[in-house]
Amino acid sequence: MTTCDIVLVGVGGQGVMTLGDLLARAALAADVPLAWVPSKGMAQRGGSVKAEVRLGYGAAGPRVPAGGADLLLSMERSETLKGMPYLRSDGRTILYDHVWEPTGVQLGEDAYPSRDDVVASLASRCNEVVLLDPAERPRFGDAPVVANIYALGALAGSERLRRLIDSRILERTVVDRWPKAAEANLAAFQAGFIHGNQPIGRFLGDARNRSATKETGT
C-alpha cells in the first residue's frame, strides 16, 4: 500500500490536535491503517504543539522520521521551522501564515522570522509550497472561515494524501464531526481545497543540490 507521512505543527489553541484526530477518523472511514501521536509537552495555549500522522503502514510506530514527511502543515509561521527537518525533498508544505508572537518577541528580546525567510527556507527543503494568508481568508457569514479546517482543505488536495484518502471522505469526516457547524466547516474546507491547488511555487532541484525528484508510484 502507498504510505503518507504528515507532520502538523502550530501553537496550542490553533486546533492542530483536532486536525490529527480528523485525519485519523478519515483514515478509519477509508479503511487505511493509521498511527498518530500528539506532542504538546506541557504546552497550554500559546506553546508549541505537533502532531505526527502516518497513513498506510502495515506496521509502524507513530513518529515520522527526519526527512520522511510527505506533507507538512503549519498553522504558525515561526513553528514551521520546527516542522521543516521532517520534510522530504519531494514533499509539500501547507503554510497557514499566522503570526503568534511569543512574549519575548513582543518585548523585543527575541527574533521572529519573516515570511520571506520562511518561504525561502521551505523552497530549499521541499518541492511545493502552498501559502495561505490569514488576512485573505474567505468569509462565511460575518466572520472569516475556521482556520484549521481551511488549512485541512488545502492539505486534502495533496496528491500523496489523496491516493489513500479521497478528499470527499475527509470532507465528510469534518461535516460529521460537528453536525451543527456543518455549513461553516464545509465552506472553510472547500475554500482551503481550492487554494490548495494554487501553490506559490514548485521547487524541483534545490539549494543543496539534491537530484530532482518526481512523485512516482501508482
Place this chain on the structure above:
Amino acid sequence: MKTQILTGNEAVALGALRAGVKAVTGYPGTPSTGCLAHLLTLDLPDRHIEWSTNEKVAFEIAAGAAWAGHRAMCTMKMSGVNVAYDALISIAYSGTNGGLVIYVADDPGVSAGMPEQDTRGFALMSHLPMLEPASPAEAYELAQRAFELSETTRAPVFLRLTTAVALGHARVDVDAEVTPRDIAPILEKDIHRYTKAGSAICMEQHRASIERLDHASRAVRAMGLNHLHLDPEDGMLGVVAVGAVNAYLSEALALAGTEPPSGISTLHVATTVPFPWDEVCTLLGHCRTILVLEELEPHVERGLYVAAQQSSFKGRIVGKLDGTLSPIGEYGLQEVVKGLEACGFLQATAHDGGAQETATSPTREQPAAVLDRGDELCSAPRPITVCAGCPHRGTYLAIDAAIKTAGLSKDEVMVTGDIGCTILGMNPPFNLLWNEVSMGTSVSLAQGYVHGGLTTPVIATMGDSTFFHGGIPGLVNAIQHRVSLTLVVMDNGWTSMTGMQVNPGTDDVFQRDGRRIDIEAVLRGFGPDRLDVVDPYDLERMTSAIADGLSVSGVKVVLAQRECAIQAKRRGAVAGHTEVQVDKCVLCKRCLKITGCPALSVSPDGSSMTVDQSLCNGCGLCATFCPTGALTHSTEGAAT
C-alpha cells in the same frame, strides 16, 4: 467486536475492562494519565475507579482488592513507581490472589519532564513479570494477558508502555466488557504469607517470589508473548527488538524491500522480565551477529551477553554496550537504521538510494539518519509560562515583592520549587524558583538549606495536590524541629498540569463519591507558628503576608487560595474585567514584561497594548503595574 481509534492509554483501560477488572486506582502523571481518565468518562457501576492521594496509596488499594480475590489495577507514570515501590516490593514477596496489574508509562525522550527512568529495572529488582506492548492494539491484548499471567503465577504483573505507545493513536479491535466476578472476598489469615515478621518468613517469601518468576517464564512461553522468527537459511543477522521499537524495525525492513526479512532473524520481545532465555539461545545458535534494539537501559542486551557466555556464542553483539546506540532518548526509525547499518545491513540497499523496488512500494528516497534541527534555531522561543489569569502569577509576583520588601535580592533568597504547574515560576518573567526534585520535596529541601547554614530566609512553594501527595511529612518535620522557613501552598483546587484531576482539596461539587478535605484546617491542625490564608489575586495582602513571614522565625505557612483560572473560566466564573484605555497607553509594555500574561499583546496596528478578552480572567494584576492608568480593572460582573 468494534474497530476504534484508541490511544495506548485508552487501550489499557478497555483491556482491563475486558479482563473484568474490579478496582482501578492511580495518580495522574504524563504519559499515563489518559488511562484512568478514560475510565472516569465511562459509566461503570460495578467497578471502583479513583484518583488516589499518591501512587503508593493507589497501589496499596489495588493490592488489597487483589488480595481479596478481585482483579485490580493501578496506574502511574514512571516517577510514581518510585513512590509506590516501598509497598510494591513487599507485596511482590507475598504474591497476590486476584490478578494485580501495575500499569506504568515510561517517558523516553522526556515529553513531560522528570528523569528518563527505565522502569524495567524495578521489574528486575522485584522479580515481577513485565509486559511491554509495541502498539495500542498490543496494549489492549497484553492488558488482558497481564491479568491472566498474574493469576496463573500469583505474582503482581507490570504493564509498561512508553510515550509513543501510551499517547499514540491507532486502530484497535475492541470486544465487549466483562463484568467483574461476583465472588465473596477472600479472607485468608496467614502471617507467613501476609506479614514480614522475621527472617524465616521473609526469606521464604523471597524464594517464593523467584519461583513465581520462573513460573511466569514458562507461562509467557506457553502464551507465546515473545515472537521468534528464524530465517530458514543459516542466519547472518539476528535482531532483538523490545516493545515499541518493534514497529520501527518492521518499517525499516519494509523500506529495504525485505519483508518478510531475508537473511534476518528477528525476536520481538514483549517481556524483558522474565527474560526470554529459550528464544534468545535459539537465536544465538542461529546467527553470527546480534543487534539489540531497546530504548533506555541495555537490560535485554546484558541478558544477551550472559546467554552468549553460557552458550559459547562467538559472534558479535551490537547495541549500546559497544557504543553503537544511545541509552538516551526515544527510538524511532533512525536508530533502527543506524543499528542495521552498524551490522552491515542496509548499506548496499536502501540508505544509499538504491532501494529495491517492489510491487507495493515505489522507489523513494530514504529518510535521513539524523534529524537536522538547523532551522529550528531560527524559530522564536516559546518558554512555558502560566496561563492568563493563573493565580500562581500573583504568588510569584508577591514572593518577588516580599523579597524586595525584606531588603534582599532574588539571588540571595532560596525559593525551592515543586512538581506541577507551580514550577512554572522558574521561567521568565519570574525567574523565581531554584529547583524541582520530586513530589513534596520543596519543604524538606528548604530545611536542609537552613541546616546548611543559610542565613537569609528560605521559602518553599508547592501546589495543593503535591501537598497532599507528598508534602505533608516534610511540613510536619519542619514544625516538629522548629526550622525557620516560609511555606507557600498554592492551592488552586485541582491537579492542573496533568489535565485537571480531582484531588483531596477539590471542591465537593466535583468530588464523585468523595468529599473535600479542608486544606486550611489540615494546616492549622499541624500548628505552624503562623498561618495566613490569602487570595493570590490580592497582591498587596499576599506580599505583606509573605514579607511578615520572612521577618520572623518559626514555620510560617501562607495558603494562597484561588481556583485554577482555566477551570473557573470553563464555568464562566471571572474575577472581573480588565481593559486598555487606548489613549493613555504609552506602550511601555511594563504590564507584559512583569506579568508575562498571554492575554496581553501589542495591538495589530502597533499603537497600544490590547487585552484578549477570550483569555483574560479579569484578575487585574496587570493593571497594578500600569504607570499611566491605561489598564483599568473592575470587579463588576465578577462571578464565582
